[in-house]
Amino acid sequence: MFSLSEENYLKAIFHLERSYPTGVSTNALAEEMSTKASSVTDMIKRLSEKKLVAYKKYQGVKLSKFGRETAVEVIRKHRLWEVFLVDKLGFAWDEVHEVAEQLEHIKSDKLIKELDRFLDFPKRDPHGDPIPDSKGNFVTSNKVLLAELKKGESGICIGVKDSSPEFLQYLDKNNIALGQLIVILEKESFDQSMLINLNGKELKISNVISSNLYIKTS
Amino acid sequence: MFSLSEENYLKAIFHLERSYPTGVSTNALAEEMSTKASSVTDMIKRLSEKKLVAYKKYQGVKLSKFGRETAVEVIRKHRLWEVFLVDKLGFAWDEVHEVAEQLEHIKSDKLIKELDRFLDFPKRDPHGDPIPDSKGNFVTSNKVLLAELKKGESGICIGVKDSSPEFLQYLDKNNIALGQLIVILEKESFDQSMLINLNGKELKISNVISSNLYIKTS
DNA sequence: AATATTATTTAGATGAGTCTAAAAAAGCTT
DNA sequence: AAGCTTTTTTAGACTCATCTAAATAATATT
Ligand SMILES: [Mn+2]
Ligand SMILES: [Mn+2]
Ligand SMILES: [Mn+2]
Ligand SMILES: [Mn+2]
Numbered sequence: 001m002f003s004l005s006e007e008n009y010l011k012a013i014f015h016l017e018r019s020y021p022t023g024v025s026t027n028a029l030a031e032e033m034s035t036k037a038s039s040v041t042d043m044i045k046r047l048s049e050k051k052l053v054a055y056k057k058y059q060g061v062k063l064s065k066f067g068r069e070t071a072v073e074v075i076r077k078h079r080l081w082e083v084f085l086v087d088k089l090g091f092a093w094d095e096v097h098e099v100a101e102q103l104e105h106i107k108s109d110k111l112i113k114e115l116d117r118f119l120d121f122p123k124r125d126p127h128g129d130p131i132p133d134s135k136g137n138f139v140t141s142n143k144v145l146l147a148e149l150k151k152g153e154s155g156i157c158i159g160v161k162d163s164s165p166e167f168l169q170y171l172d173k174n175n176i177a178l179g180q181l182i183v184i185l186e187k188e189s190f191d192q193s194m195l196i197n198l199n200g201k202e203l204k205i206s207n208v209i210s211s212n213l214y215i216k217t218s
Numbered sequence: 219m220f221s222l223s224e225e226n227y228l229k230a231i232f233h234l235e236r237s238y239p240t241g242v243s244t245n246a247l248a249e250e251m252s253t254k255a256s257s258v259t260d261m262i263k264r265l266s267e268k269k270l271v272a273y274k275k276y277q278g279v280k281l282s283k284f285g286r287e288t289a290v291e292v293i294r295k296h297r298l299w300e301v302f303l304v305d306k307l308g309f310a311w312d313e314v315h316e317v318a319e320q321l322e323h324i325k326s327d328k329l330i331k332e333l334d335r336f337l338d339f340p341k342r343d344p345h346g347d348p349i350p351d352s353k354g355n356f357v358t359s360n361k362v363l364l365a366e367l368k369k370g371e372s373g374i375c376i377g378v379k380d381s382s383p384e385f386l387q388y389l390d391k392n393n394i395a396l397g398q399l400i401v402i403l404e405k406e407s408f409d410q411s412m413l414i415n416l417n418g419k420e421l422k423i424s425n426v427i428s429s430n431l432y433i434k435t436s
Numbered sequence: 437a438a439t440a441t442t443a444t445t446t447a448g449a450t451g452a453g454t455c456t457a458a459a460a461a462a463g464c465t466t
Numbered sequence: 467a468a469g470c471t472t473t474t475t476t477a478g479a480c481t482c483a484t485c486t487a488a489a490t491a492a493t494a495t496t
Contacts, residue, residue: 005453026474039454041475046452058461058474089332099326106324108317114307223483244444257484259445264482276444276491439496446489452482459476465469 002050004105007074009033009043010052013063014071023060069136076132078104079125080115086126087119093126094168127168128159128178128214142218146182147192147210154183155215162212174203182215220268222323225292227251227261228270231281232289241278287354294350296322297343298333304344305337311344312386345386346377346396346432360436364400365410365428372401373433380430392421400433 002010012032016024026044030037048055052067063071081103085091091099113134116122123139124130130138143158157180160167171177176198185202186195192207220228230250234242244262248255266273270285281289299321303309309317331352334340341357342348350356361376375398378385389395394416403420404413410425 003452027472035453036455037474038456038476042453085329089329089336091328091332095328099324099329102324102326103321106317106320108320110309110313111303111307111317114309118307221482245442253483254485255444256446256486260483437496439494441492441494443492444490447487448485449487450483450485453480455478455480457477457479460474462471462473464471466467 001107002052002070005043006047006050006052007070007105009040009047010063010067010071011074011078013053013061014068014075017063020060023062025060029061072132072136072138074104076134076136077106077112079129079131080112080119080122082125082127083119083122083131084115087122092168092172093163094165094172096126097163097165127163141216143214144217145211146184146194146213146215147207149184149215151184151187154181155217156180157182157213158216159214160212161214167212170209174205175199175201176203176213182213219325220270220288223261224265224268224270225288225323227258227265228281228285228289229292229296231271231279232286232293235281238278241280243278247279290350290354290356292322294352294354295324295330297347297349298330298337298340300343300345301337301340301349302333305340310386310390311381312383312390314344315381315383345381359434361432362435363429364402364412364431364433365425367402367433369402369405372399373435374398375400375431376434377432378430379432385430388427392423393417393419394421394431400431 009029012029013024016028016032020028026037026040029044030040033040044053044055044061047053047061047067051064052070053061053063055061078100081100082096085096085099086093116134121133122131130140132138141158144155145161146155146157149155157176157178159178160171176182180198183197184194185197188194192210194205194210196203196205227247230247231242234246234250238246244255244258247262248258251258262271262273262279265271265279265285269282270288271279271281273279296318299318300314303314303317304311334352339351340349348356348358359376362373363379364373364375367373375394375396377396378389394400398416401415402412403415406412410428412423412425412428414421414423
């Protein structure tokens with residue numbers, strides 16, 4: 001059983017490994033955890049002693065198999081709780097993350113097993129992120145940022161890259177939701193802003209927005 | 219916002235105040251918290267600085283109004299989560315306490331408000347204990363230990379004093395559940411054991427058992 | 437009232453997790 | 467290759483929550 005801090009570091013390393021395939025740097029981890037590099041070094045040493053990460057001085061960290069399994073389990077719990085909060089308690093999708101950050105650390109195998117069943121084994125959380133199953137397997141869907149599409153192309157919105165309350169509330173305000181068809185009517189070459197069609201209505205969105213919306217491709 | 223440890227101490231003091239109306243002793247608190255008296259003294263000083271308890275050296279502690287409100291809120295959360303686990307996730311009543319000990323420390327006003335609504339504002343937890351409402355008010359029912367009743371008397375079982383898994387499993391095994399009518403057929407003066415009628419069936423129970431079952435009186 | 441026992445507090449240490457400041461290593465420039 | 471900059475690690479300190487051992491206060495016994 002690991003501490004709340006240890007679990008949070010494992011999650012952070014897991015997420016950063018995509019951008020740092022050769023090893024997550026101390027500074028990147030410090031940034032992600034909103035802490036100091038020296039604290040990260042301390043924690044990395046602890047995680048290394050517990051065989052959760054592979055660490056060599058000045059080389060960054062990588063999750064071990066064990067560490068990755070642990071991280072995925074915490075992520076599974078986080079996302080299941082997010083589904084619970086939205087589907088059962090009526091939270092909005094921009095209100096769930098903070099609470100899930102706490103709930104993900106509750107230790108009980110039975111709890112998470114029964115919660116999963118109660119929610120009818122959901123495959124995705126309210127932000128479109130995949131939920132690992134009890135064995136740690138999860139779908140990796142073919143997605144691309146809306147910003148990468150060209151004029152005339154279209155696709156279904158299936159997730160958000162930024163899931164901050166601010167961004168999610170912007171989407172709500174403009175009636176952009178997961179599952180919706182988006183057609184690119186115009187794309188401005190100067191600032192990459194787009195005119196899109198959404199439910200028959202036209203909407204102008206900046207590159208900041210289109211760079212944080214995932215579209216299903218295949 | 220208080221730490222997990224602080225909240226647990228407040229709960230313990232709250233429960234012990236019934237037995238120690240003039241002030242909860244350091245040793246009693248150490249016993250309840252499974253820790254050492256010196257640790258208790260340290261914590262009491264912290265709680266006192268935060269105005270959660272009134273403390274004078276060698277005099278024991280009492281909760282302040284603020285401290286009592288905080289304790290009651292934690293107890294409210296604990297019991298609501300226990301209802302959730304039993305009613306929604308299918309936990310048995312002897313499996314919920316440990317998990318609720320963790321869940322009671324989750325910080326989110328909205329979460330507990332919506333959970334309460336989701337559970338349809340339950341008045342009692344799975345062990346018959348009253349659940350404080352959002353203002354901290356809860357019913358204090360007229361109850362008496364089964365052991366205090368005499369031959370020929372009867373009443374409805376409404377709660378347990380000991381809610382350890384071992385005791386609860388004993389009750390399950392003997393089909394004793396909350397809400398049931400219990401009639402005392404015989405009472406042995408030597409060891410206080412009883413012969414009771416339960417759903418038409420006769421059952422012999424020891425004083426250890428009857429001293430941990432609450433019966434509704436008025 | 438003096439003494440013995442018990443309860444409580446103090447003193448000092450430990451471990452987890454964090455911090456700042458300083459040292460050391462790695463990576464870039466020229 | 468030497469020097470400069472950035473990154474990372476080390477050293478030392480702090481808080482919270484705990485512990486053991488010792489000191490002190492309160493209570494009980496004779
Ligand atoms: Mn989240
Ligand atoms: Mn999410
Ligand atoms: Mn309980
Ligand atoms: Mn209970």
